[in-house]
Amino acid sequence: MFLRRLDRSQAEAYRRLLERNRLWLQPWMPEVPYPLTLADLQKIIECEHQELKRAQRVDLGIFRSLDEALIGRVALHSIQWGVSFSAGLGYWIDADLAGAGLMTEAVARLVAVAFEEMRLHRLWAGVQPPNRPSQRVLEKLGFVREGLHRQELFINGRWQDQYFYTFLEAEFRARRAQWVVKGWVVD
Numbered sequence: 001m002f003l004r005r006l007d008r009s010q011a012e013a014y015r016r017l018l019e020r021n022r023l024w025l026q027p028w029m030p031e032v033p034y035p036l037t038l039a040d041l042q043k044i045i046e047c048e049h050q051e052l053k054r055a056q057r058v059d060l061g062i063f064r065s066l067d068e069a070l071i072g073r074v075a076l077h078s079i080q081w082g083v084s085f086s087a088g089l090g091y092w093i094d095a096d097l098a099g100a101g102l103m104t105e106a107v108a109r110l111v112a113v114a115f116e117e118m119r120l121h122r123l124w125a126g127v128q129p130p131n132r133p134s135q136r137v138l139e140k141l142g143f144v145r146e147g148l149h150r151q152e153l154f155i156n157g158r159w160q161d162q163y164f165y166t167f168l169e170a171e172f173r174a175r176r177a178q179w180v181v182k183g184w185v186v187d
């Protein structure tokens with residue numbers, strides 16, 4: 001698979017992917033708006049480009065190499081510069097393709113972009129306690145669970161606690177050689 005920014009011509013593919021995964025995403029992410037029109041998705045993609053230009057967010061599609069189909073999303077959001085140089089991580093994949101190791105690889109690649117190209121210092125992610133697959137993705141990569149943020153996000157009809165995970169640039173450097181062997185980072 002590979003990561004790439006979405007362009008407006010991919011709005012329909014994005015709309016179909018979201019529609020297909022509406023229920024899969026519901027427990028863990030902000031609700032997918034209903035109805036979801038092509039114009040909405042084109043506007044969202046346009047906003048993503050503007051946020052990227054302002055260095056406030058990096059939103060990428062996960063594409064399958066075989067047929068270049070859009071199969072998921074990864075993002076760096078809440079980017080803070082100044083004295084912080086940090087960003088939050090968000091991610092999801094098509095339900096039919098979960099459990100094949102794809103997200104671990106996609107997040108690893110985005111982490112490398114964050115630390116090597118953007119020179120960020122610290123990444124973080126919040127995960128609800130029952131979301132074991134998401135915790136596994138972060139733990140396999142070496143993210144450290146710092147604690148529990150109580151009632152942090154209103155998702156799926158109620159306030160949800162979130163485990164707070166972080167990963168530092170130095171921790172990435174210590175693992176980089178292993179990630180090269182796995183093909184996640186190019187030397």
Ligand SMILES: CC(C)(COP(=O)(O)OP(=O)(O)OC[C@H]1O[C@@H](n2cnc3c(N)ncnc32)[C@H](O)[C@@H]1OP(=O)(O)O)[C@@H](O)C(=O)NCCC(=O)NCCS
Nearest residue numbers: 028091092093098099100101102103104127132133134136
């Ligand atoms: C979380 C998510 C992105 C993981 O994607 P994925 O491609 O399946 O991730 P990977 O295959 O790389 O890794 C998943 C790991 O979770 C493990 N796992 C799956 N179900 C599990 C369960 N019920 N309990 C414990 N571990 C579980 C898998 O075995 C795998 O670990 P392993 O490699 O040690 O075997 C995907 O499930 C998803 O999109 N979920 C819905 C949206 C979401 O939760 N986004 C994250 C919000 S924080």
